[in-house]
Amino acid sequence: MNNSVKERIKSIVGKPNFTDSREDLLCYSYDGTALLHHLPEAVIFPENEEQVSLIMKLANEELFNVVPRGSGTGLSGGSIPVENSLVVVMTKWNKILEIDARNLTVTVQPGVITGKLQSEVEKTGLFYPPDPGSLNVCTIGGNVANNAGGLRGLKYGVTKNYVLGAEMILPDGELLKTGGKNMKDVAGYNLRDFIVGSEGTLGIITKIILKLIPIPAKSITILAYFDKLTDSAQAVSDIIAAHITPCMMEFLDNTTINCVEDYTNIGLPRSSEALLLIEVDGRGSIVEDDAETIKNILYKNNASSIKTASSVEEAVMLKTARRSAFSALARKRPTTILEDATVPRSELPVMIEKVTHAAHLFDVIFGNFGHAGDGNLHPTCLTDERDNKEIEKAHKAFDFIFNEAVKLGGTITGEHGTGLAKKQFLEKVAGVPGLEMMKKIKCAIDENNILNPGKIFTITPRCEGTLPFRREQIKKFQ
Amino acid sequence: MTKNLDKLLQTLPDDDVLSQCIHCGMCLATCPTYELTKLERSSPRGRIRLINAVAKGELHITCTFAYEMNFCLDCEACETACPAGVKYGSMVQASRSVIAQAGHETLLKKIIKKIIFSHLLLYPERFRATARLLYFYQNSKIRKIIHSSKITAKYFGYLIELDKLAPPVSKVFGNAMIPEIIKSQKESKYKTAILTGCLMDVMFADVNLDTVEVLKKLDCEVIKPGNQFCCGSLPGHNGDFLTAKELAKRNIDAFEKYDYDYLISNSSGCGAFMKEYKYLLKDELLYTEKAEIFSNKVKDIMEFIAEKFPHVAYNNYNETITYHDACHLVHSQKIYNEPRRIINSINELQLIELEEANWCCGSAGIYNIIHYTDSMKLLERKMNHIRDTKAKIVLAGNHGCIAQLRYGASKFEVNIEVQHPVTLIKNTLHNL
Numbered sequence: 001m002n003n004s005v006k007e008r009i010k011s012i013v014g015k016p017n018f019t020d021s022r023e024d025l026l027c028y029s030y031d032g033t034a035l036l037h038h039l040p041e042a043v044i045f046p047e048n049e050e051q052v053s054l055i056m057k058l059a060n061e062e063l064f065n066v067v068p069r070g071s072g073t074g075l076s077g078g079s080i081p082v083e084n085s086l087v088v089v090m091t092k093w094n095k096i097l098e099i100d101a102r103n104l105t106v107t108v109q110p111g112v113i114t115g116k117l118q119s120e121v122e123k124t125g126l127f128y129p130p131d132p133g134s135l136n137v138c139t140i141g142g143n144v145a146n147n148a149g150g151l152r153g154l155k156y157g158v159t160k161n162y163v164l165g166a167e168m169i170l171p172d173g174e175l176l177k178t179g180g181k182n183m184k185d186v187a188g189y190n191l192r193d194f195i196v197g198s199e200g201t202l203g204i205i206t207k208i209i210l211k212l213i214p215i216p217a218k219s220i221t222i223l224a225y226f227d228k229l230t231d232s233a234q235a236v237s238d239i240i241a242a243h244i245t246p247c248m249m250e251f252l253d254n255t256t257i258n259c260v261e262d263y264t265n266i267g268l269p270r271s272s273e274a275l276l277l278i279e280v281d282g283r284g285s286i287v288e289d290d291a292e293t294i295k296n297i298l299y300k301n302n303a304s305s306i307k308t309a310s311s312v313e314e315a316v317m318l319k320t321a322r323r324s325a326f327s328a329l330a331r332k333r334p335t336t337i338l339e340d341a342t343v344p345r346s347e348l349p350v351m352i353e354k355v356t357h358a359a360h361l362f363d364v365i366f367g368n369f370g371h372a373g374d375g376n377l378h379p380t381c382l383t384d385e386r387d388n389k390e391i392e393k394a395h396k397a398f399d400f401i402f403n404e405a406v407k408l409g410g411t412i413t414g415e416h417g418t419g420l421a422k423k424q425f426l427e428k429v430a431g432v433p434g435l436e437m438m439k440k441i442k443c444a445i446d447e448n449n450i451l452n453p454g455k456i457f458t459i460t461p462r463c464e465g466t467l468p469f470r471r472e473q474i475k476k477f478q
Numbered sequence: 479m480t481k482n483l484d485k486l487l488q489t490l491p492d493d494d495v496l497s498q499c500i501h502c503g504m505c506l507a508t509c510p511t512y513e514l515t516k517l518e519r520s521s522p523r524g525r526i527r528l529i530n531a532v533a534k535g536e537l538h539i540t541c542t543f544a545y546e547m548n549f550c551l552d553c554e555a556c557e558t559a560c561p562a563g564v565k566y567g568s569m570v571q572a573s574r575s576v577i578a579q580a581g582h583e584t585l586l587k588k589i590i591k592k593i594i595f596s597h598l599l600l601y602p603e604r605f606r607a608t609a610r611l612l613y614f615y616q617n618s619k620i621r622k623i624i625h626s627s628k629i630t631a632k633y634f635g636y637l638i639e640l641d642k643l644a645p646p647v648s649k650v651f652g653n654a655m656i657p658e659i660i661k662s663q664k665e666s667k668y669k670t671a672i673l674t675g676c677l678m679d680v681m682f683a684d685v686n687l688d689t690v691e692v693l694k695k696l697d698c699e700v701i702k703p704g705n706q707f708c709c710g711s712l713p714g715h716n717g718d719f720l721t722a723k724e725l726a727k728r729n730i731d732a733f734e735k736y737d738y739d740y741l742i743s744n745s746s747g748c749g750a751f752m753k754e755y756k757y758l759l760k761d762e763l764l765y766t767e768k769a770e771i772f773s774n775k776v777k778d779i780m781e782f783i784a785e786k787f788p789h790v791a792y793n794n795y796n797e798t799i800t801y802h803d804a805c806h807l808v809h810s811q812k813i814y815n816e817p818r819r820i821i822n823s824i825n826e827l828q829l830i831e832l833e834e835a836n837w838c839c840g841s842a843g844i845y846n847i848i849h850y851t852d853s854m855k856l857l858e859r860k861m862n863h864i865r866d867t868k869a870k871i872v873l874a875g876n877h878g879c880i881a882q883l884r885y886g887a888s889k890f891e892v893n894i895e896v897q898h899p900v901t902l903i904k905n906t907l908h909n910l
Contacts, residue, residue, distance in 0.1 A: 008740070023542045026531050027518035032502045072518065073503040084495040091516050136507040188523070263561045327502045330562035 001041035001084055005062045009044060009086065012054045017045040028087045031072040031079045031108060032106070032134070034337045036420055039306040040081035045089050049167075049206050055088065056204075057173040059450040066171075066451050068200040070111065070139030075338055076419030078199045082454050088204060090141055096120055097207070103181045104212045104445065105164060109143025110205045112201065114148075127215040129156035129247075132415070133323045141205045147197035149415030152321065155247040155281075156375035158415065160196040163209045168195060168203035171446035181209060199417050200452040202445050219281035221293040221315035224303040225272040229356070232274035233349035235301035236372045239278075240345050242297060244290050248372030250277040250322050251352075255382075256369040257329040264321045272304065276323055276372065279315070322369075329367045330372055333382040336367075337394055339422075342414030345375040354404040355379045362397040363416065364390065376414035402428065418456045422426055426457060482576055483533040489572040489719055491565060491757050496533055498564045499526045505556035505566075509551055510838050510856055518628075519546050522556035522566050528574050535895035544582035547573045549852070551845055552715050553838035554809035568757070569809065574717025581587040587716070587848055595713040595721045599676060602707060606651060614649035640847060642888075645881040652679045652686035656702045660690065666699040668786065671775075672736040673729070673752070676708035676878075678745050682877045689744045689779055689903040695907050696787055703732045711751035711806075714758065715843050726755045727765055729771050741776045744850035744900050746876040747843065750810035754778045778807060779900050780875060784816035789906040792824040799829055800869040802860070802883065803836040815877065817899055824906050832872070833863040839874075841882035853891075857882060861890040873899045 024365040030037040041064065046052045059066050065085035072079055077283045081087055093111035099121060100106070106128065115136040118128050121446055123320040131150035132138055142148070144166065149158040165179030177190035179185060195202065218288065226232040236249055251343045252275045261268040266276065276298070280290045291308070309315040330336045332353050352368065355377065359366040370377035379401055402412045402425045412425045413416075427435050439459055443449070449459055468474045487493060505522040505787070506512050512521035519528060525546055531537035547570055554567045577583060578591070598605045616620060624630050624638065631638060653674045670693050674686055693700050707728045714722035729752075742751030753776045759769040783788065801821060807813045814836070821829045840846055840856030860883070864872050872894050874880050883896040 021542055022537060023519050023528055023546070025536065025541065026527055027524040030501050032500075034500065071503055071506060105565065115507070134503060135505045260561075261565065305581070305672065324504070324561035327504050327561035330498065330500045330502075334494065334500075336500050384497075 001064050001086070005058075005064065006042055007054065008058055008062075009042060012058065013044045013046050013051050017047060019043050022155065028069065028072070028089070029081060031074045031077065033075055033077040033419070033421055034335050035391070036080050038081045040085045040087040043087045043089060045092050045180065047092070049169060052088065052204050052206065053173040053175065055086070056169055056171055059086070060172065060448050063448060063450065065453055066204075068145070068204045068452065070142035071113070071134075071137050073134040073138045074142060074146060074417065074419065075243055075340075076146075076413065076417040076421045078417050078419035078455055079142070079365055079454070080420060082452075091139065093141075093206070097197070099124055099126070099200070099268070100181065101126070101185045105181050105209055106212055107207065108140055110139060110144070111206060112140045114138050114140050114143055122215060126212040126429070127262070128162065128210060128212055130159045130162060133326060134324075136313065137476060140210075144196055144205055144208055145198060146417040147199050147415070149371070149374070149376065151248045151250060151322065151414070152373065153371055153376070154166075154244045154249055156213075156459070163196050163208060166192060166195050166205055167207040167446050168205045168321060170203045171448075171451040175206075176203060179209065180428070188428060197417070199419060199455050201442060201455055216281035217283045218287055219279055219315070220287055221311070221318060222280075222291060222294060222298075222311035223307045223318060224276045224278070224298045224307045224309035225269050225303050226274040226276070227272065228302065228309070229273050229348055229352060231302045232276055233372070235276065235298050235303065237346060238297045238301060240295055240373065242293060244280070244293055246290070246294065246373060247277050248277065248279045249276070249371070251370055251372035252325060253368040254328060255365070255367040256325050258319050259331050259367065260325055262331050263324055263328045264317075266317060268321075268323055269305070270297055270355045277318055279319075292475060301403045306425050307347070325369045326378065326404045329380050329382055332367070333365065333384055335383045335385040336356070337383065337398070337457050338378055338380040338416075339380070339398055340370070340378055340416045341401055341410060341412060342374065342376040342415045343405055343408045343410030345373070347357070347408040347410065348375050348377075349371060350408060351375070351377060351405065351410070355401060356399045358397040362393045364393050364396070365399050371414075374414065375410070420455060423457055480533065480535040482539065482686060484537070485576045485579060486533055486572045488761075489568070489575050491568055491760070495565050495569060496696040497560060500562055502562075504561060505559050508552060508555040508559040508679060509525065510553065510555070510793065512851070514855060519786070525550060526564070526566065528568060529569050532573070532576070539580045539582055539623040541582060544577045547577055548583070549849065551805070551838045551840070552803070553805035553842060554817060555838065557578065557803065557848055558809045558812070558836070571715060571717060573650065573720050576717075578717045583850060584848065590847065591713070591718055595716075595718050599710075599713065599721065601709040601726060602676075605676060605682060605708075606653075609647050609651070612644070613649070616644075617644055636850060639850065643846060643881065643885045645877070645884070647680055647843065648683035650683065651842070652683035655683065655687060656690055656700075658702055658704055660700040662693060662697045662699050663692070664697050667697045668740060670737040670782075671698045671701040671703060671733055671736060671741045673709060673741065673748060674702060674742060675745055675748055678748070678877055680899070683743055683879070684878070685898045685900060688898070688901045689742065691904050692779070692783075692900055692907060693742065695904075695909055696783070696790070701736050701738050703736055706732045708852040709751050711747045712843055714751055715747075720757070721855060722881060723758060723762070726769070727756055730755065730765060730768050733772065734768065739775070740782060741772070742779050743776060744779045744875070744898065746804040746806035746811065747878060749776055749778045750806035753811065766893045778811060778813055778875070779809070780807075780820060781813050783903065784819050788819075792906040793908060795906050796826040796869060797828070797872060798867075798869040799827055799871045800832045800867040801829065801835060801899075802832060802864070802866065802872055802874045802879060803837065804874055804879050805836075805838050805842070807875050808836045817873070820899070820903065821873070824902075827906075830867040830869050832867055834859070839879050839880035839882050839886070841876075843878060846882060853882075857886045858890055861886040861892045864894055865892045868886055869894065871895045871897050871902070873897055873902060875899055
C-alpha cells in the first residue's frame with residue numbers, strides 16, 4: 001500500500017481515525033489464535049456507514065484488502081490481517097440503540113461488548129442467552145460474524161438463533177439491510193442467516209437486531225466429579241437420552257481442572273479425572289425435578305461427589321471458573337492451540353477417547369474440556385511455539401482428531417469458525433460441491449476478493465499451486 | 479540476544495515471563511487505560527506484544543512505546559483477570575527501566591525521579607526537612623493567596639491542582655512519635671515490626687499511630703527499627719531499580735537486627751513491593767536469602783488481623799460504609815475477602831459494595847502528577863460510583879488512594895469521608 005492510497009484512506013476517515021505507526025500495526029497483527037499473526041499496512045476506526053462504504057469502494061479501486069475486526073478474541077484467525085491489508089476496527093461502534101420491550105428485541109451496533117449487552121437487557125427482565133467464554137471482552141458483531149456459541153448453547157442455541165435482522169456494507173460499498181423485528185419472514189432467500197457465520201468475508205456488519213427472551217425464573221447448578229473419564233461422558237449421554245435439556249452441561253478433564261484450580265483456588269478436587277458442571281433453569285417445580293433426575297443419573301454413573309451450588313454467587317463463580325479454562329491451560333505451557341471439533345452428542349464418549357488416544361499417539365499434552373451437552377469439545381494442545389518439532393506433532397494430532405470427528409459424523413469446528421486455522425480441513429466436512437458453492441457465492445459478492453480474503457477458503461483455480469512431484473500429493477477429483 | 483532483551487531480562491523474574499501471554503484478550507475488559515482509549519496498544523495484551531517486539535528487535539524504543547508503558551497505571555487488574563498467570567506488572571516495570579536507560583522519559587518524570595527518588599528517598603532526614611518546609615507552606619497565608627488569585631489560576635492551573643492534591647503534612651511525624659519498641663502489657667501474641675514509610679510517615683502519621691494502637695490492642699509487641707527507609711516501591715514501579723534495590727537492601731539490614739514474626743504494612747503499595755523484595759534482589763548474592771526471609775514475613779494489617787485474629791470482637795458501630803480496593807492490595811497481594819470479613823464482623827455497620835470497587839482510582843503512585851488529565855477521568859468515574867452508594871465513609875488501604883479520593887470528594891463534590899480501614903478498626907476494636 002503506497003502513501004497516496006494511505007492519504008486517500010486518511011481523507012475518508014479523518015486523520016485521528018487512521019494509524020500506520022509500527023506500534024499500532026504490531027498491536028493489530030494478531031487475535032486470540034495461537035501461532036498466527038501478520039502485520040497490516042494500516043488500521044482505521046471508521047465512524048459511520050458512509051466511511052466504511054467509501055473504504056470498500058477505494059479498496060476495489062486500489063486493490064488492497066480489508067479485514068474487519070472487533071475485540072480480537074477470535075480463535076480461528078478470522079480477524080488476523082493478510083497481505084496488503086487495512087484493518088477496520090469496529091470497537092468504537094458500541095451503542096445499544098434500542099431495547100424494544102414490546103417486541104422483545106434489541107438493536108445494537110456491532111462493537112457492543114456481549115457481556116454488557118446481556119447486563120443491560122437483564123435490567124429490563126429480558127435475556128440474551130449466547131455466552132461465549134470471552135463474553136466480557138468480545139463484541140456482538142464478532143459473535144454474529146462467527147455464529148458464536150457458548151455454555152448455554154445446549155438449551156438456548158447459538159447466536160444465529162437470535163439474529164432477527166442485520167445491516168452490513170457489502171464489498172462493493174452498498175448497504176444491505178435484511179430482516180427486521182418480524183418473528184416470521186420468508187421474503188426471498190434467507191440472507192440474514194447467511195450473514196451469520198460469514199466471518200467478515202461477505203460484508204462489514206454495521207447494525208444488528210437481536211431477539212430476546214424472558215429471563216428464566218430460577219436455576220440450579222450442579223457440580224459432579226468423576227474418577228473415570230468415560231463415566232462422565234456416559235452420564236452426559238444418559239442425561240440427554242432421559243429427555244432432559246439442561247441449559248448447560250460442561251466437561252473438564254483432569255489437566256484442565258488443575259489449571260483452573262491454580263487460577264481460581266475455589267477448591268476443585270485435583271485428583272478427579274473429570275468434572276461436569278450442569279445447570280438447569282426454568283419455572284416452577286420442573287427445575288427441581290430435573291435436577292433430581294440428573295443427580296440420580298450422575299450417581300448411577302459412579303460420580304464420586306455431587307454438589308449443588310448454594311447461592312447465585314457460587315453458581316456464577318463456578319461458571320466464571322469454567323470460562324477461564326482455555327486461558328488457564330496456558331499456565332502449563334506457553335502456547336495453547338485450542339480447537340473445537342464437534343460430534344453428534346451420542347458420540348461424545350468415543351470422541352473423548354479419541355482425543356486421549358491422539359495425545360498418546362503423537363506424544364503431545366492435551367487438556368480437554370468443552371460443552372459436553374452439545375458434543376462440542378475443546379481439545380487444547382499444550383505446547384511451545386518455539387519448538388518446531390513439537391508444533392509439527394501437535395498439527396498431526398489435530399489432523400487425526402479432525403479426521404476422527406468427521407468419521408463420527410461430526411464437524412471440524414462447532415463455534416470458533418473456520419478462518420485461517422481450519423481452512424485446510426474444510427473440504428473434509430463441506431465436501432467439494434459445498435466448498436465450491438461457498439467460493440461461488442464469495443466471488444459473486446466480492447468480485448475483486450478484497451474483503452477478508454484467504455479466510456475460510458482460498459480462492460484459486462483448482463489447477464493452481466505448486467506442481468505435485470509425488471504421487472500421493474496429487475489431489476483426486478471427487 | 480538483542481541488547482534490549484538483555485536489559486529486560488536483568489529485571490524480569492525469568493525468561494519465560496515474556497512468552498507466557500497467549501493473547502486471548504481476557505485482560506481487555508479490566509484495563510482502565512484500554513477503557514479510556516479503546517486502542518489495543520493501551521491494553522495489557524497490546525503492551526506485552528510491544529515489549530516482545532522490543533525484546534526481539536522488531537521495534538525500537540520509540541516515543542510511542544515509552545508513552546504507552548508510562549500510560550499504564552501498573553494497577554495490575556489484568557494480572558487478576560489473567561487465567562494464564564502472566565506477570566504483566568514485572569514486564570511493564572522492566573520496560574520502564576529500559577526506557578529510562580534509553581533516555582525516553584518525559585521531562586517531568588525525569589525531574590521527579592532525579593529529585594525525589596535519588597536525592598530524597600535515600601536520605602530520610604532530607605525527606606523530612608522537605609516535608610517540614612511543605613508543612614509551613616501548606617499552613618501559610620501565601621497558599622491561600624495563591625489559591626484565590628485568578629492570575630495564578632490562569633497561568634499555573636496545573637500546579638495549583640497538584641498543590642490541592644498533596645495531602646496535608648502532619649504536624650508531628652509518625653517516626654518521632656512511635657518509640658523503637660513497645661512491649662505488650664500482657665504476654666505478647668506476636669512480635670510485629672512496622673515500616674513507618676516515607677509519605678506515610680510525614681503525611682499520614684495518624685494512620686501509622688492508629689496501626690500501632692491496633693497492634694497494641696491485639697497484644698502484639700510493636701517494633702519500629704530506627705534506621706529504616708522508604709520501601710522503594712515508587713522508584714521500583716517507575717523503572718528506577720537502582721534506587722529501589724538500594725532502599726530494599728537498607729531496609730533488610732535495618733530490620734535484620736530485630737527479632738520479629740511479621741512485618742505489618744498499612745500501605746498496600748509498600749506491602750506489595752516488600753513482598754517482592756525476593757524477586758527484586760534475586761541476583762544480589764549477598765541478599766537473596768535475606769530478602770526471601772524478609773518478604774515472607776510481610777503482611778498487610780488487614781491480612782494479619784483476618785488471619786491471626788478472626789474472632790476478635792468489635793464494638794457496635796451504626797454507619798453506612800463502602801470499600802475501595804486499592805490495586806496493590808487486591809491485584810498484587812490478592813487481598814479481597816479479608817477486609818470485607820473484618821468490616822462484616824462489626825455489628826450494625828452496613829457495608830455497601832462499591833461498583834467497580836477493584837478499579838484503579840487513578841492515583842497509582844505518581845501517575846496523578848504525570849498523567850493528571852487521564853487520572854482525573856478515572857477519578858471522576860470512581861467518585862460517581864462512590865456517590866451512588868450513598869455511604870458515609872469510604873475505606874481505602876493505601877495512602878495514595880486516600881489522598882486521591884479526598885481530592886476527588888472536593889473536586890467532584892461528593893459528600894464522603896475517606897478513611898484508612900485501620901482507623902475504623904482502631905475505633906471499634908475491643909480490648910482483648
